[in-house]
Amino acid sequence: MKTLNVDLGERSYPIFIGEGLLGNPELITPYIAGQQVMVVTNETVAPLYLEKLKSSLIGFQVDEVILPDGERYKNSESIDLIYSELLKKRHNRKTTLIALGGGVVGDMCGFAAATYQRGVDFIQVPTTLLSQVDSSVGGKTGINHSLGKNMIGAFHQPKVVIADTDTLKTLPERELSAGIAEVIKYGLIRDEAFLSWIEDNMSDMLACNPEVLTKAIHESCRNKAEIVAEDELESGCRALLNLGHTFGHAIEAHQGYGNWLHGEAVGAGMIMAAYMSKELGWLDEVAFQRVSEVVESAKLPIKSPESMTKDDFISYMSLDKKNLDHRIRLVLLKSVGEAFITADYPQESFLKTLSDC
């Protein structure tokens, strides 16, 4: 098992990463302040891991909310189910919520914890690679609104994160690859040595080798934690974490959320960012090929959807065609292992990227 401490002053917390952590009471009970626990999970994860988690919670009042599975349930109705269960079971301000599941469960459980009785404790037990390397670090919680994705939320840090690599054995292959997209991202934006390690260990990651996954999760969380410690409320460098995401979000929106997985869209989006960085003279052909190959080796798409035109990108990026002088801020690569944020680039390079990739 590896341990990583996320350093946020009073809100600091540890992340435990490794095999067989889920049923271990020694890892979780020291972080439960009161006698009450509410596990929030979904219909897919509950049959696999709920009993195992509960076996580590003997002696507590343990209640549970099992939500339907899917991003489309990340809304105020689901949050209200959590509130209602907390109130019916008379959970007080000392209760602890536990998120058992992927990013959607973590976002909702965290937001319920941020707002129940003006804020109670919560613990993250992420069960997908994407949530283990991304959403469990940083304290972003929230839900979608019918008029916008992730528009309602709060910053609320967990007391502890327990990332058990055993849970990845039941993950569909596409979701494993989608998680690896974010692992690659950390290498590309700030850690060339980690990227080399990823390249050397890709097949073991895809084969769910627990030691290799433990290291991949640890290094990803360490990189993210360093960025978040510097910019907790996302006013500066935290935006580097959006490498590939501006292009990726347009792909997700165009395809309809859930058709391309988030990580798949980010994979293609990172290649678009690398391509544009090459167009602008930052990356040479060798460096661009390196980005392309590592994404491809993770079994991720390396091109945007066939059906998606330059104009589709422009419209999903909320650009007004009459006003193409406006530049959106993009995360680009100065080199492999060093990203930067810019809105200062010739629009032709941007449009060529949308056409070519």
Add this chain to the structure above:
Amino acid sequence: MKTLNVDLGERSYPIFIGEGLLGNPELITPYIAGQQVMVVTNETVAPLYLEKLKSSLIGFQVDEVILPDGERYKNSESIDLIYSELLKKRHNRKTTLIALGGGVVGDMCGFAAATYQRGVDFIQVPTTLLSQVDSSVGGKTGINHSLGKNMIGAFHQPKVVIADTDTLKTLPERELSAGIAEVIKYGLIRDEAFLSWIEDNMSDMLACNPEVLTKAIHESCRNKAEIVAEDELESGCRALLNLGHTFGHAIEAHQGYGNWLHGEAVGAGMIMAAYMSKELGWLDEVAFQRVSEVVESAKLPIKSPESMTKDDFISYMSLDKKNLDHRIRLVLLKSVGEAFITADYPQESFLKTLSDC
């Protein structure tokens, strides 16, 4: 005009108190970070003060949400109206929400600000005495849930509070008295000198004398701000602010919320706390009479409702009659001007208070 600074480190903010502040752009515009403003108000307050407020916001994108008036609308549907308006008018993370109204508007607007795009700025423009002396200090925001009052919320501090005593001229007399209940409370719990001043100036307060109200609001906010600075997240001494509230909440619930105003129930509740303090030997008869007289002089009820029995109190205080050994924590008076929190008292004194008052 008086200014009070609420000292909460990075979250510190000023409170401006006095006559004719509402239309003054110099007081409000320095606290608006972006170009967008969303005023949240209700149907009662909007016709009286919305245009005046907007006259101080020239040059900004000013949008508005006018909610129905009343505690029963302090729910997730109203919050959703605010979110929808923010999204429809494309308010970004630099927007500022302005609460124009009483405590209900302030609580809802503050909660919307705490959770829109994970937290945006907000400004309080309280228009009732109760909200000027109580809810505008302390950062508590939130809504009711169908299963419990004030159960959903967040701590979120405003950027500035503007308390214009002119707005109290349109306040119904009963609501003015209800606000004075909280003013008296600050004197009773920690400021005997302020209580003497209140006794000397009660008729001027009731007559809406602006200088006297300015001082009453300033001293109330100063007392509350000192307590909140010591205990922002309510883990200790902040509970002193609940003097009269444990009894008062039972009265409000028994009568149906809105029939007795919150401040009226607190008025009777403070006398119950004083009576029990006398029973326990902390207050003598003279001190008890002093409490009773100052509450009565504010035209507040000094007895709980005729129709309410001891058993009603017990049931609304969530006490199990089979388990009367359990003691609820009460705020009592050690002397006039010094409150304390205790769960260590003979149950007979408590039951006698419920019967006698």
